[in-house]
Amino acid sequence: MILEMKVPSPGESISEVEIAEWLVKDGDFVEKDQTIAEVDSDKATLDLPAEESGIITLKAEEGDAVAVGQVVCLIDTSAKAPKKNIVKQDDEPVEVIKSIEEPKEIISEDSFAKGTPSPAASKILTEKNIPISSVNGSGRGGRITKDDALKALPKVDLNAIAKERKIESKKLSMLRRKVAQRLVAVKNQTAMLTTFNEVNMTPIFELRKKYKEEFKEKHGVGLGFMSFFT
Template sequence: MSILEMKVPSPGESITEVEIATWLVKDGDYVEKDQAIAEVDSDKATLELPAEASGIITLKAEEGDAVAVGQVVCLIDTSAAKPSGTAPVAEAPKAEEKKEEPKATPAVAPAQSATYATGSASPAAKKILEEKNIDAGSVQGTGKDGRVTKEDAINAVPSMGTPTGGPRGTERKKMSMLRRKVAERLVEAKNTTAMLTTFNEVNLTEVNKLRSEYKDAFKAKHGVSLGFMSFFTKAVTRALELFPDVNSMIDGQDQIKFDFADISIAVSGPKGLMVPVVRNAELLSFRGVEAEIKRLATRARDGQITVDEMTGGTFTITNGGVFGSMLSTPIINPPQSGILGMHNIIERPVAVNGQVVIAPMMYIALSYDHRIIDGRESVGFLVAVKEALENPMELLLNNDPKKALEL
């Protein structure tokens, strides 16, 4: 017999333990090499654990167990032969059919006439209960054979409309390691930063015009949609160049500024919130931004995202508008110092050049760490984002949309 010990591989630097989220096989199953046998949660991502060899598997950890990196979680008997197809099950002999004897029909007791003696309440009690709009059947009687007396009816209290008899079950479920880590980081951000949020609104008329005019040609050539995220990402990278304090973070008593923009994009995945990073977004074209966001979002939703793909961002964009959010105060993604919140687009009446027009409007929010970002920088940054989105032809496409969109 040849036994292979499968140990938990390291999913990334600084990660010392993971949690068995789900076993994809059962104890005693035959597994093939590279077959996914488990999903494991780290504090940053959910990853699949592939079998290192073919054979019969013996599980050494339960779902929900926290296991250290390098710990043995299962054994694989590599000398075991792959089981052949299951033999057909022999059909059990049919039992001899027995003739059923006709069953005797039970005698039905004659219906008893309803009288005061057999009723549930006295006539006086019924009258009182009717005035109170109370069902006699809901009152516990103290009279003979449980009958409701006049005194019972007087003392009965009508229901105040509180529903009764409905389900009142509860369920306790352990949070995944990823969800627990997200919770810790959110509390940490609230407790360790001087977080403040400033708001503005954006008229997306010009962005909508560009998307309507070029989206078909863009998708036909590049295979990805021309969405709002590329416009917002390019507007953010431009604003970060103008206000570099927003593209910085605190390390002890030092402020670290970045001359590149690694933009974290918040994505809602099956295991919770994930924030993959678009590296050097300031150097990417519209096509590059859309393609990279699509790639990372797909990997996050399929549970294939890696730790390296979610670390190292310098600024975050989150879009609550896809869920219908009108306004919010997004929480900073530490150790970053700023996060931009997008919201839903609503057609509203606004004043444009002295005229009231209906325009597609979006509220945007910037949450920032006031320890290193002052009001001038935060408000200026948000105004710069607004200006770029309201004048994208000049400020984002350099007055040459076909060249900028690579058409």
């Protein structure tokens, strides 16, 4: 039996959706209620579950705009799930034990400080993966200082980075396109301005100072500036 899967209605005002991504391939066996695709509407991204188990045949491509109620895939419910191949392991892995030679102590005639980085220098060299042996120390006894570590950092060519910078273009989803359209519409249809007016508030201050005690005794609340504005 061939089952036709149609696009369900995400909402009353939505008549079209877009296939954002197929999560299965053409000819795959799908289980019932398995999510097979993601569809974008004007309001949200929705999951499309398989209505029955069987082999799926895709009828729409990713990025296609399809109407609500349109057939997007077919499911052959008479097909059976493929058997999984079980690999038997007859032979057990043989454990190989290698002898480890103990490191021999190397006695150097140089001082202990030579080639030893300071804590700040060690942090810089570790973060940048710079071998300590490649840095010459200028500190006391040949110790590697922070300045030595900074000088050992590779120089960055800003011009080369700008040339290697790649621009990747991606198609906007239906939801993002709708959001962009509404943002542009709001900007074009709304008066984007701010008005400033200067007012001499000295008479209001004097009037409030004169009557605030009497006003509070009579009404039980303080006399604020909003009373004058309203």
